[in-house]
Amino acid sequence: MLPERYESKRVCVSARNYAPLETRGDARENIRNTLILFDPDPKHSFSSESGFVKRPSSPPSALRSPGSSQSRFQVDPVADAPKTPPGSRSSAGEESKSRVRAVNFLNPSDAAPDAGVNGDTVRSEASLHSSSHFSDTHSSTYYLRTFGHNTVDAVPNIDFYRQTAAPLGEKLLRPSLSELHDELDKVCAALHHHLSFRVTHTAVSDDACAQIRCMLNIWGVMLFIRMSWIVGQAGIALSCAIVLTAIVVTSITGLSTSAIATNGFVRGGGAYYLISRSLGPEFGGSIGLIFAFANAVAVAMYVVGFAETVVELLDSIDALMTDEINDIRIVGTLTVILLLGISLAGMEWEAKAQIVLLVILVAAICNYFIGSFIPLKSKEPQGFFGYNAAIMMENMGPDFRDDETFFSVFAIFFPAATGILAGANISGDLADPQLAIPKGTLLAILITGVVYIAVAISNGSCIVRDATGDDNDTLVGSLENCTDAACTLGYDFSICKEGGCKYGLQNDFQVMSLVSGFGPLITAGIFSATLSSALASLVSAPKVFQALCKDKLYPGMHVFAKGYGKNKEPLRAYVLTFIIGLAFILIAELNIIAPIISNFFLASYALINFSVFHASLANSPGWRPSFKYYNKWVSLAGAVLCCVVMFVINWWAALFTNVIVLALYIYVSYKKPDVNWGSSTQALMYNQALTHSLHLTGVEDHIKNFRPQCLVMSGYPNSRPALLYLVHAFTKDVGLMVCGHVRTGYRRPNYKDMMNEQVRYQRWLLKTRIKAFYTPVFADDLRQGAQYLLQTTGLGRLKPNTLVFGFKNNWRDGEMKDVETYINTIHDAFDLQFGVVLLRLKEGLDISHIQDEFQTSQEKPPGMKDLLVSINIKDFDSDSSKPSSKSTSCQSSPLIFRDTKKPPMQLSPADEKLLAASQQFQKKQSKGTIDVWWLFDDGGLTLLIPYLLTNKKKWRDCKIRVFIGGKINRIDHDRRAMAALLISIHTTKNYSLTYKKMFEEMIEPYRLKEDDMEQEAAEKLKAKEPWRITDNELELYRAKSNRQIRLNELLKEYSSIANLIVITMPLARKGTVSSALYMTWLDTLTKDLPPILLVRGNHQSVLTFYS
Known part of the structure; x- marks a missing residue:
């Protein structure tokens, strides 16, 4: 935010006219980070002296780029301080420090009468939607007046792109497309109150805070009390190699961190925020x-180092x-209690303490x-x-x-280089x-390295x-038996080869204090290094953990997400x-603690590097960091290097770390x-899906790769759960399932x-773990909508090949034009x-009327485990893991959720x-059978669906019985060929007269009865109602009608207790069999039976006997 003394200018940019500049109010209200729009003519600019637009040869410096902007797009800051004396630093210069600031272009002559002092303010949603502001030429507008013309449309504004809880400004909403495009009455009805959020945010004023914190965390306990020991063990050359290896790892990670940090605004959470997002x-x-x-x-490591000194x-x-x-x-416990008190005092005290510690360091x-x-x-006997x-x-x-080995020594040193994320860990406070x-991290790595x-x-x-350390160990006599460097300087320390010496690089951890000009200052430096690093880690860990807990990824951790005070300090996480x-700290061994955290830090660095490689590989338009000095292959090499170093340091610890991750x-x-x-991950998933879908288009279909891809x-989706769950049972992890809705x-x-x-029900499908897509369409009737879906649903090879319907149980109660539409959809x-599958339950499929009743009564049906409630999409967004018991939707379509404590509805x-x-x-289905009546060869779909069902856990206890039709003298041959139970079906006799009478009663209302009327009247009635059954048609297909009657008898005789019946669906020739007769066949065949599935493939083979 700008200081209160800053004010902005309201400027009109015009190619032909001059317009006075007008100073308006406080910049806190006037400037909302609006992107600047310049006139295309480079001659136009502003003059603060005259107050008019002039045409100088070049733009003034106030309008030029501020230089090194981290933004992907160039934005020029413009702001004036009218009260600033001539020659002094202008407020525009101060303002240029901000990433994005700009002024609003406005014609003062068009000012609204009620604009007041802050007429050019970019308003939030609460003030936008007045019923008097809908015309594009009204005298007052809600957002901005641009280029001398009043408009509801909004100019580019950075606040439109903020997230809901953005820490750097107010969340503003641009006018929606419907508000700009719909009719005025619709806009009036649709407008509602939106909330704009402003998050109070206390920022550390000095951007160097990140660098200071990184340097303090890197210059830790190892610098003063272990670096000399490392040189003594590894020597100068390998010590430099150890440091350079650590620098390579941290530098690559620093570049990756910079790339992620400059890809968008970074909130608190440090490494967790960077990796998770x-x-x-x-x-x-x-x-x-x-x-x-x-x-x-790490807090323990630094405190133990301090306590050791x-x-x-x-x-x-x-x-x-x-x-x-x-x-x-004892000392470590007292120290960590003191550090906790400083941390709880707040960021202001902690930042001040860090600066003091840096000076001492x-x-x-x-x-x-x-x-x-x-x-x-005097220092020579001690080795200096x-x-x-x-x-x-x-x-x-x-x-x-x-x-000790090179890698064990490296494991001890590496934590000294792990402070590079200290700046990122307090990203929310910068x-x-x-x-x-980027600047602080990379400079810290360079300087400390x-x-x-x-x-x-x-x-x-x-x-x-x-x-x-003994003054008496000066060399006396010949140098023949003394070859060390100390011998040339007059000392004989050969006795140290037998052990027991307390001084030198290998033995004394306080060597740097010995070498220094003033020993107590080194001690103060050790205290500073250890305490500052411990303090930085003590601040970083709770903030990272708080950010993790806020996202509620793990159960029971939300209690640590609570913040206290204006800065939302994570006091519980501190504890x-x-x-x-x-x-x-109670371990009290620095060389034991250091390797423990090395693997954890290396795992974090590996994932940071991998995330940059992954984001670059995904080629997402959203990945556009303004930091350009990174390379995806370098980041990948950094990730691999981190993993290699982990296993080289300690393979079992690395394995343990990876198992935890x-x-x-x-x-x-x-x-x-x-x-x-x-x-x-989402971007790469999309890329892979698109790539594989395109590759599939070039692959020809093969029988072995056939999959039932169903348009249901x-x-x-929740109004016919039986249909949905049955189809999902044989398409899950096998084929495509699309829920079509006309x-x-x-x-x-x-x-x-x-x-x-569509969004709402797709979420419902995900919630219920049904792997399907929901696709609604608008159409005049079911047939037209089904045609749309049949022709357009799918992508390339991922396209439905089977249409699945529920049987129209109430066809005799409704209008016959609906039956005509239903049957014609099957013909289409x-x-x-397409193959066609019909499911019939004798109780019915559609439960939407019960849902409507429940929505009205707000009561729960008895015995219903899956409660039907109506819920708004907002309830999904609030907490999708916990179903809402409230019916708050303005939609008419209920969703299925779990039980609540509502009274039962009768x-x-x-x-x-x-x-x-x-x-x-x-x-789960009980032990039983799936009876397959494979009457006609449709390509094998009638057999494939039951097989796929029995592969699923819920249907695994069901056995498949296959029935086929044939002649009596071919039973033995067909039995050997099919290895199944054979039933001879006589199509012209042996059916019950009762069933025959029921069939005739069923078709009676739909017969044309042309013998009872004139021929011309009969023809007109047939043309008007083509679904009617003629006498000629009835006689022509009498044998087929009798077959359906007989099949129903046999189904009741042999499959009345089956878990599911799958039978070949009879076909009706288009144009010759009326809709009423065909519907009667289907009804007669499936009447009063267990769940029955009528299946008819497209007569293309879907089964093969060849490998």
Whole structure:
């Protein structure tokens, strides 16, 4: 935000006319980070002296680019301070520090009468939608007046692109497309109150805070009390190699961090935020937990280093309280309590303490280098001789002792380089994290790396590895038996080869204090380095953990997300970090603690590098970091290097770390949190889906690769659950399933509502774990909508090949034109070479009328485990893992959710049976049979669907019985061919007269009865009602009619207790069999039976006997 003294100018930009500049009010209200629009003519600019637009040869400096902007697009800051004296620094210069600032272009002559002082303010939603502001030429507008013309449309504004809880400004909503495009009466009815959010945010004023924090965290305990030991073990050359290897890892990670940080505004959460928003919640959640834990353990490492120094001071004056180990525990416990108090005091106190500690730390480092040039005779017995070539050459190579190796020494040093994310960890407290994180992190790596290498070379050039500290060990006599560098300087430390020496690089951890010009200042530096690093880790861990807990990826952690005070400090997370740190402080061994956190930090760095590679590989338009000095292959190499280093340091610890990350990843993947962060995983998933879909288009169909891909005419998906769950049973993980919904009966289609419902029901399918797509269309009738769906649904090879219907149980109660539409839709599917499947339950399929009754009564039906409630899409967004018990939707379509404590609603016995039947395919099927009546060869779909069903767990206990029709004298031959039970079906006799009479009664209302009327009248009636059954048609297809009657008898005789019946659907020749007769055949065949599936493939083979 701008200081209150700043004010903005309202400027009219015109190619022909001059317009006065008008100063308006406080910039807090006037300037809303609006993107600047310049007149295309470069001659036009502004003059603050005259107040008019002039045409100078070049734009004034106030309108030029501020220089190094981190934004992808160039935005010029413009702001004036009218009260600034001439010659002084202008407010525009101050304003240019902000990433994006601009002025609004406005013709003052068009000012609205009610504009007041702040007429050019970009308003939030609460003030936008007045019923008097809808015309494009009204005298007042809601948003801005642009280029001298009043308009509802909004000019580009950065606040439109903020997230809902953006930390840097107010969330504004641009006018929606419908508000600009729809009729005025629709806009008036659709407008509603929107909320705009402003998050209070306290930013650290100095962008160098990130660099200071990184340097303090990197210059930790290892610099003063382990660097000399590392040189003694590995030598100068390998010590430099160790430092350079760490620098390579951290530099690549720093570049990757900079790329992620400059791809968008960074909130609090540090490494967790960077990884989770780049790779998604699975990787982010797992590494966030580990990174927060590593920071908590790092607190213990730095505090133990501090306590170790204090105890050595106490030992030097013979003032130990108990013994060294317990004294370290006592001092460490008191220290971490003090640091916790400083952290709880708030960021202001913590930042001030860090600056003081940095000054002391830099002074201590300078003190060391100054002291290294001032050799004293009194220090020679302890191994310090000043810079000497012989000492340097002797210390150039390694001298590993006590089973140490290059990699074990590297494991101890590497935590000293792990402070590079200290700046990112407090990203929420930085004024401009996009600028501060890259600059501060990379500069910190460079400066600290140079210092580490300089200290390593200095230590190895002026201090010997072993010294006794005894003035009497001066060399006496010949040099024949003494070949060390100390011998050339007059000392014989050969006794140290037998062990027991306390001084030198290998033995004394306080070498830097010995070398320094003023020893107590080095001690102060050690205190500064350890305490500052411990403080940084103590602040970082709770903030990372708080950000993780806010996302609710893991159960039970939300209690640590609560913040206190204006800065929302995570006090509970501070306490948890304190407890973890205290537990590891009790170990009291620095060389044990350091390797523990090395793997955790390396795992974090590996994922940060991999996230940049992954995002670049996905080629998402949303990946556009303004930091250009990164390369996806370098990032990949960095990720691989981190993994290699992990296993080289300690293979079992690396394996343990990876197992933890994998377990956390699997858990989050299984729970599927309802978050959408636009991660690179989503982008790459889209890329792969698109690529594979395109590749599939070039692959010809093959029998072995056939999959049933079903277009299910489900209506609202939850209104026919039995149909949905049965089809899902044989398409899950096998083929495509699309829930088609034809919306009819609308005078004018409401496409906006349809799109909202598409999102709503797609979420419902995901919630119920039904792997399907929901596709609604508007059409005049069912047939037209089905034609749309049959022709357009799908993408390339991912296209339906089977149409699935529910049987029209109430066909005799409705209008026959609906039956005509229903049957013609089946004909259309066959014309388009689709297979057709019809499901019939004797109780029915559609439960929408019960849902409507329940929505009205707000009561729960008895015995219904899946409660039907109506719920708004907002309820999904609030917490999709917890179903709402409220009916808050303005939609008419209910959704299915779990039980609530509402009183039961009384249902009729028929509806109770319908509800029970609608759930029968959701539960595991009892032992029984799936009876397949394969009467005609349709390509094998009639056999394939039952086979796919029995592969699923719910149907695994069901056996398949295959029935075929044939002649009596071919039973033995067909039995051998089919290996199944054969039933002879006689099509012209042996059917019950009762069933024959029922069939005749069924068709009676739909007969034409042309014998009872004139021929001309009969022809007119047939033309008007083509569904009627003629006498000629009835006689022509009498044998086929009798076959359906006989089949129904046989089905009742042999399959009355089957779990499911699958039978070949009879075909009716188009144009010769009326809709009424065909519907009667289907009804007669399937009447009063268990669940029955009528199947007819497209007569293309879907089964093969060849491998």
